[in-house]
Amino acid sequence: MSSKKNFSLIIKDLIFTGLIATVLLIPIVGFRTEISTVDSTGLTFNYNFIIAFFVVAFVVGVRFLFHIYWFSKIQKKPQENSEKNKKKFLKKLNFYLGAAAAVIAFTLPFMPFANRYIVDVATLVLTYVMLGWGLNIVVGLAGLLDLGYVAFFAVGAYSYALLATTFDLSFWICLPLAGILAAFTGILLGFPVLRLRGDYLAIVTLGFGEIIRLILLNWYEFTGGPDGISRIPRPSFFGFPFARKSEDTTFHELFGLEYSTMHRIIFLYYLILILALITNFFTMKIRNLPVGRAWEALREDETACRAIGINPTNTKLTAFAIGAMFGGFAGSFFATRQGFVSPESFTFIESAIILAIVVLGGMGSQIGVVIASILLIGSTELFRELEQFRMLAFGLAMIIIMIVKPRGLLANREPSILLNKKNE
Amino acid sequence: MLIAKNISSYYGNIQALDNISIEVNKGEIVSIIGSNGAGKSTLLMTLCGIVPAKTGSIIFNDTEISTLPTHEIIRMGVSQSPEGRRIFPKLTVYENLLIGDPLKREKDINLEFIFEIFPRLKERINQRGGTLSGGEQQMLSIGRALVSQPSLLLLDEPSLGLAPIIVKQIFETIKRINKENDTTILLVEQNAFGALKLSDRGYVLVNGKVTISGESKQLLENPEIKKAYLEGV
Ligand SMILES: Nc1ncnc2c1ncn2[C@@H]1O[C@H](COP(=O)(O)OP(=O)(O)OP(=O)(O)O)[C@@H](O)[C@H]1O
Ligand SMILES: [Mg+2]
Numbered sequence: 001m002s003s004k005k006n007f008s009l010i011i012k013d014l015i016f017t018g019l020i021a022t023v024l025l026i027p028i029v030g031f032r033t034e035i036s037t038v039d040s041t042g043l044t045f046n047y048n049f050i051i052a053f054f055v056v057a058f059v060v061g062v063r064f065l066f067h068i069y070w071f072s073k074i075q076k077k078p079q080e081n082s083e084k085n086k087k088k089f090l091k092k093l094n095f096y097l098g099a100a101a102a103v104i105a106f107t108l109p110f111m112p113f114a115n116r117y118i119v120d121v122a123t124l125v126l127t128y129v130m131l132g133w134g135l136n137i138v139v140g141l142a143g144l145l146d147l148g149y150v151a152f153f154a155v156g157a158y159s160y161a162l163l164a165t166t167f168d169l170s171f172w173i174c175l176p177l178a179g180i181l182a183a184f185t186g187i188l189l190g191f192p193v194l195r196l197r198g199d200y201l202a203i204v205t206l207g208f209g210e211i212i213r214l215i216l217l218n219w220y221e222f223t224g225g226p227d228g229i230s231r232i233p234r235p236s237f238f239g240f241p242f243a244r245k246s247e248d249t250t251f252h253e254l255f256g257l258e259y260s261t262m263h264r265i266i267f268l269y270y271l272i273l274i275l276a277l278i279t280n281f282f283t284m285k286i287r288n289l290p291v292g293r294a295w296e297a298l299r300e301d302e303t304a305c306r307a308i309g310i311n312p313t314n315t316k317l318t319a320f321a322i323g324a325m326f327g328g329f330a331g332s333f334f335a336t337r338q339g340f341v342s343p344e345s346f347t348f349i350e351s352a353i354i355l356a357i358v359v360l361g362g363m364g365s366q367i368g369v370v371i372a373s374i375l376l377i378g379s380t381e382l383f384r385e386l387e388q389f390r391m392l393a394f395g396l397a398m399i400i401i402m403i404v405k406p407r408g409l410l411a412n413r414e415p416s417i418l419l420n421k422k423n424e
Numbered sequence: 425m426l427i428a429k430n431i432s433s434y435y436g437n438i439q440a441l442d443n444i445s446i447e448v449n450k451g452e453i454v455s456i457i458g459s460n461g462a463g464k465s466t467l468l469m470t471l472c473g474i475v476p477a478k479t480g481s482i483i484f485n486d487t488e489i490s491t492l493p494t495h496e497i498i499r500m501g502v503s504q505s506p507e508g509r510r511i512f513p514k515l516t517v518y519e520n521l522l523i524g525d526p527l528k529r530e531k532d533i534n535l536e537f538i539f540e541i542f543p544r545l546k547e548r549i550n551q552r553g554g555t556l557s558g559g560e561q562q563m564l565s566i567g568r569a570l571v572s573q574p575s576l577l578l579l580d581e582p583s584l585g586l587a588p589i590i591v592k593q594i595f596e597t598i599k600r601i602n603k604e605n606d607t608t609i610l611l612v613e614q615n616a617f618g619a620l621k622l623s624d625r626g627y628v629l630v631n632g633k634v635t636i637s638g639e640s641k642q643l644l645e646n647p648e649i650k651k652a653y654l655e656g657v
Contacts, residue, residue: 306494
């Protein structure tokens with residue numbers, strides 16, 4: 001390979017690194033909220049673009065050093081063909097992105113810049129990541145266009161709310177129950193729509209989402225109608241409540257800490273992080289199982305699937321049920337975090353946002369969902385002060401992604417499994 | 425092994441198969457020839473239940489299968505390589521093969537015998553199906569149908585769109601699968617000459633009806649068939 005071509009590759013890669021770093025770091029480092037001493041709202045927004053710039057420059061610099069001292073040695077190996085290299089590169093990129101995201105996610109609450117606002121936004125983003133991963137099973141893997149995914153989120157949230165308030169069950173009991181109920185709803189939806197495909201399926205699922213919302217709104221005795229359900233118990237740390245004072249041992253007494261409201265917020269953050277990661281690992285695992293392979297085959301060609309002996313009915317039902325179950329888990333989390341649920345939180349726009357996250361991320365790509373969530377949810381949160389105009393930011397982010405990457409951010413499908421060729 | 429009696433099937437109001445009776449014995453290669461739209465693909469689809477048979481009976485190894493759902497028929501040891509190959513273009517060759525036995529986990533699936541028949545597939549194992557050449561895709565389609573080790577293999581136009589030399593190889597491979605794997609084969613072909621040379625017996629399909637049937641050797645000599653299907657070959 002000529003050194004000239006190499007050089008331009010490195011430059012391209014550095015620009016790419018810079019872009020990713022900018023997108024990630026501007027929100028994290030560039031904006032800061034601080035307790036205001038001047039106005040009465042209590043918080044001010046500080047901009048630290050200079051610091052952000054230096055951090056980005058540092059990242060790009062480190063990447064450059066990598067190129068010189070490390071990647072160059074790898075690249076000197078005989079090259080087979082560019083297609084293979086591109087795949088390898090994408091695989092590496094995927095891996096590094098995933099690893100970096102995991103490290104950032106786990107350390108975020110203890111970063112010096114992490115305040116209540118940032119952890120709250122991150123929790124929200126993770127909720128959408130989890131929903132995106134859940135919907136990815138249905139849309140990305142099984143190829144069933146579902147416009148009513150929020151229905152399962154709602155069923156999960158209301159199941160949790162009702163179980164917790166009427167029967168006084170703990171979070172860890174309500175969570176699986178809510179998941180099971182949501183999965184059951186998924187099967188219920190699945191049955192009538194099994195024979196539909198594409199556009200028709202989308203319309204029916206859209207209707208289904210609305211039906212669930214209208215039931216929640218109108219079944220006053222059961223769901224509280226428009227008033228919703230309030231006073232949903234907050235989660236405790238495996239029985240130790242997050243409170244200043246309680247009859248039981250509280251969380252801060254257990255660990256001998258000063259009481260702080262941040263404890264609960266950080267706990268919620270880790271809770272959704274773990275739930276989301278479980279969703280992810282589950283999806284990765286199931287892709288290797290016969291049912292996961294059947295989903296992907298079904299997405300590509302239903303007639304061929306039948307000729308092979310796949311039962312399309314069962315295969316679709318499992319996709320609906322499992323996707324719905326994770327939506328239900330996320331709903332439980334939502335309910336316990338808010339302490340209040342009402343039908344307003346489960347409108348069509350939520351389904352649309354979750355679907356947008358999956359599509360923009362590149363159908364079926366797990367990391368893509370994370371990036372799309374950060375971009376879409378992060379950008380709307382950043383512009384929260386602009387009130388209704390923040391949906392504009394959302395739309396803009398969407399349009400830009402579609403122009404730059406028409407098939408989604410990470411459109412390349414990773415094989416679920418590779419056969420190691422022995423004796424070669 | 426397979427006895428279909430008086431089957432008719434319809435697409436809506438259009439009758440595609442009209443009172444067809446065919447029989448396939450264990451170990452045979454049987455070919456079905458006929459022009460475009462004669463109903464050959466429909467016949468294969470009907471045999472494995474994708475298109476339901478409205479009348480008649482289909483008996484496979486002494487079991488009536490015409491009322492069973494497709495996946496159950498296939499579990500009984502029938503397998504199809506459909507017309508136009510229909511491999512999964514975004515899945516890799518390996519994934520395409522694994523899906524050929526949709527109930528088994530990866531570690532329980534043995535592909536060695538398929539790699540023996542189609543060494544090419546092993547070379548391309550981690551390549552996406554859609555990037556294979558036409559001939560390789562055909563190998564993959566047949567390979568995928570073989571993974572579940574069927575006793576009866578239905579092949580729909582394996583020679584479609586392939587260069588003559590590749591067609592010859594594919595036909596030789598079909599013979600090999602029949603002999604070495606002890607797989608009975610029902611072969612649908614446009615390429616009447618090749619199919620009849622390969623097979624033991626044949627049926628000629630015209631407008632959803634069987635018009636002529638018999639030993640392939642005799643069919644090759646039949647003046648009507650010569651005129652309609654073998655001219656210019
Ligand atoms: N899905 C369908 N809906 C309606 N009619 C169909 C359908 N599939 C096939 N047909 C009709 O049934 C008849 C038989 O079609 P079939 O595909 O079985 O023919 P064939 O013998 O396989 O032809 P070819 O050699 O071109 O593949 C044709 O007239 C065709 O138009
Ligand atoms: Mg045909």
